[in-house]
Amino acid sequence: MKKNYGFNDFKFFTEMSELAFRHQSYDLSLGLPDFEIDPRLRYYLKESADVITHSYESLAGNILLLENIVKFNLKRTHSLALKKEEINIVPCSTFALYTSLKSILNFGDEVIVIQPSYYTYAPSIVLNGGTPVYYDLDNDFEINWEKLQNCITEKTKAIIINSPQNPTGKMWTAADWEHLYQLIKNQEIYLISEEIYDIYCYDEIEHYSPFLHSELKKRTFSIFSFGKMFHSTGWKVSYLLASEELLDNFRDHQQYISYSSNAPCQFAIAKYLEVFDPSENQQIMQSKRNIFNEMIKDTPLQVEQKSEGGFFQLVNFRNVSKTMTDVEFSKWLTVEKKVSCLPLSAFYQSKQDSDYIRFSFAKKDDVIIHAMDHLRRNL
Numbered sequence: 274m275k276k277n278y279g280f281n282d283f284k285f286f287t288e289m290s291e292l293a294f295r296h297q298s299y300d301l302s303l304g305l306p307d308f309e310i311d312p313r314l315r316y317y318l319k320e321s322a323d324v325i326t327h328s329y330e331s332l333a334g335n336i337l338l339l340e341n342i343v344k345f346n347l348k349r350t351h352s353l354a355l356k357k358e359e360i361n362i363v364p365c366s367t368f369a370l371y372t373s374l375k376s377i378l379n380f381g382d383e384v385i386v387i388q389p390s391y392y393t394y395a396p397s398i399v400l401n402g403g404t405p406v407y408y409d410l411d412n413d414f415e416i417n418w419e420k421l422q423n424c425i426t427e428k429t430k431a432i433i434i435n436s437p438q439n440p441t442g443k444m445w446t447a448a449d450w451e452h453l454y455q456l457i458k459n460q461e462i463y464l465i466s467e468e469i470y471d472i473y474c475y476d477e478i479e480h481y482s483p484f485l486h487s488e489l490k491k492r493t494f495s496i497f498s499f500g501k502m503f504h505s506t507g508w509k510v511s512y513l514l515a516s517e518e519l520l521d522n523f524r525d526h527q528q529y530i531s532y533s534s535n536a537p538c539q540f541a542i543a544k545y546l547e548v549f550d551p552s553e554n555q556q557i558m559q560s561k562r563n564i565f566n567e568m569i570k571d572t573p574l575q576v577e578q579k580s581e582g583g584f585f586q587l588v589n590f591r592n593v594s595k596t597m598t599d600v601e602f603s604k605w606l607t608v609e610k611k612v613s614c615l616p617l618s619a620f621y622q623s624k625q626d627s628d629y630i631r632f633s634f635a636k637k638d639d640v641i642i643h644a645m646d647h648l649r650r651n652l
Contacts, residue, residue: 280416285619289603293613301632304439304584306504308637313426313548314503317541325540330533332524334362334512338543342512345546350479361520364534366469366496369513371397372530373494374431377463378403382430389440389620392432403430407622409652414441414578416449422456431463437470437582440620440631441595444474444581464489469498469585472551473558478581486513493515499542502554504635508538543607561641562586565634568645572652584635587617591628593652598626610651612644
């Protein structure tokens with residue numbers, strides 16, 4: 274019999290989406306964009322069918338894609354100067370996380386997981402012989418450095434960070450990365466940094482990668498997602514940044530799990546990066562966040578902190594119900610009020626309740642508008 278280790282899994286996430294479908298509710302539960310990709314990206318995928326060999330790409334990835342990732346990262350506000358040897362194309366961010374852990378963990382090593390967090394983190398640790406150590410953010414969702422330091426032991430081998438974070442929308446600054454470095458600099462502790470919402474930062478806040486930190490980059494696996502960047506998650510192409518030494522070890526394991534990523538999509542993405550303007554996608558998503566936050570003011574639901582980045586907004590629901598758990602409230606809102614969300618406790622391994630629910634605003638504008646108008650009239 275297979276063990277599930279008591280972890281939350283994606284079944285609950287899909288259950289909420291299926292609940293929304295059955296009850297014909299507006300589905301704001303999952304971060305799955307429902308709008309079209311750029312037609313140019315579609316064009317380059319069609320072109321790739323005629324110009325590539327359709328063989329495996331190398332372990333590192335398509336050479337044009339590697340070159341254009343270097344150029345793309347140089348153009349960031351916080352410019353990242355990369356060597357091609359520090360980049361690896363991977364099928365997805367979950368693969369990058371799992372294989373990064375596999376390349377550094379020994380049996381019994383501890384990995385700190387900052388909660389709330391995505392459901393894949395803890396199982397990836399356990400399946401690689403490690404032990405998850407959970408640090409729960411306080412209600413302001415800010416890092417308490419003393420509490421985080423108390424989670425670090427002689428067995429700590431890695432810390433997983435997500436910025437912009439799902440589900441809180443919080444972002445790490447250069448000062449935060451420096452503070453973290455001071456905590457771990459005297460131990461062999463690695464950093465798994467999931468930065469898949471990197472271009473979706475709002476209100477003139479700019480993404481800051483730990484790979485910019487001269488010392489942290491030596492021990493960091495930074496994970497990025499073209500699926501999130503271009504809202505084309507089904508293409509299954511992401512990329513990883515790490516030192517040449519760490520990547521050599523990563524590839525030792527990669528070759529036995531998934532030798533390379535989708536070759537036609539790698540070529541299409543490489544070509545698209547030559548014309549892609551990330552500010553356009555950022556502005557589109559910030560507008561969606563603003564529509565959501567402006568309209569929710571007309572409901573009893575309360576936004577305490579506007580999302581700084583990503584696809585999601587946390588909302589306090591206690592003005593509507595003081596007694597329901599967040600799971601009960603999420604199901605009630607989906608079934609009775611016809612707008613689907615996720616409970617914050619779904620992003621913890623042991624938490625059974627909270628005051629918060631998570632909505633996705635990565636949806637068509639009219640879906641957001643109709644959902645919020647429906648809540649205004651029915652809550």
